[in-house]
Amino acid sequence: MWEGLGYYTRARNLHHTALTCKGVLPKNPEELGGLKGIGKSTAHAICSFAYQQALPILDANVKRVLCRYFALSVKDDKVLWEKAWKLLHVKHPYEHNQAMMDIGAMICTPKNPNCSVCPLEFTCKGKNAPENYPKAVQKAKVPTKKRFALVVLQEGKLGLIQRTQRLLHGLWGFVQLDEKPSDAKSLGKVTHTYSHFKLELEALRCESLHVNVDGWFTCKEIEQLALSTVDKKILALPTMMRTVAPTS
Ligand code: SF4
Structure with a gap:
């Protein structure tokens, strides 16, 4: 059924995890993070979206938003987690995480971020030169x-x-x-x-x-x-x- 979709390892991990959990996911991020195919950000996403726990997420879009919002030239996961915790709205983690993902996907896009409609614009440190945050890293050519x-x-x-x-x-x-x-x-x-x-x-x-x-x-x-x-x-x-x- 997955033929042609790519991400085959993800599909196998998903299947393995579904069988391991017997259909019920654990409720704490440490246990979730120990399951195949679930990293820290996914564990936090599950906990905040499914169980309303006050945990931030850090996917690729959120990393870009945080780098720009805090004017960080380097994408360092340790620093970004600290910033994600700092910004998290602990009373509304679900809405906060959803908003961060939506801003990253629709407003603070990799090219042409639309700062004029961004709800973070007022306090964003990188809004004058968003393309500088994070600094582009020359990608190695695929062999x-x-x-x-x-x-x-x-x-x-x-x-x-x-x-x-x-x-x-x-x-x-x-x-x-x-x-x-x-x-x-x-x-x-x-x-x-x-x-x-x-x-x-x-x-x-x-x-x-x-x-x-x-x-x-x-x-x-x-x-x-x-x-x-x-x-x-x-x-x-x-x-x-x-x-x-x-x-x-
Ligand atoms: S104000 Fe601009 S650079 Fe800052 S988070 Fe919003 S879209 Fe991104």
Whole structure:
């Protein structure tokens, strides 16, 4: 059901936590923070939104608002937690946290913050140059990995593996190699960008190579499998139509 949505680890953590808690979440932030996929800010969000506890939150939007409001050039979590506590409205934590998230999402946006309509404008220390808070950090360029996907066929069925590694765990796809086999025929290239790298994947037909797969499937059967986006891109290559028998 989660196929193609990304954030697969989040989905697994959510499922694991739902089973661990047997449907009832703990009510204190320390216990909540010990559950898979729940960090400090999420634990505080649950406690304030579900249980009306006076705890601040610190998601990406709130961090930006706090940096600007207190004119902080550096995004330091320890300092930001202190500021979040200082600003928290202890009698109305639910409304306070919701307002901070809304201001971050709709008014104090990364580009073009709209200070003239911001309820914090009167006391905001960074309103004259919000773009300086926090100072932009040069992001490292995501590396590009070149890999090869093997398109193997047996009686009109495609051989696929079910991934066991952390990335794309549980999803089906073509066998991938780092090196190009010698007598491979190219079927085309696809690209896909993940959060930490860009993948350039060349689909190859290589009849002489023995490849271990987890199952053989017709195109119709593949429609029922959870497939990663990059593998769907390979299936959509025009050359694949000619490679796989039209009846399959
Ligand atoms: S006044 Fe401007 S910089 Fe300050 S919090 Fe509001 S939108 Fe952000």
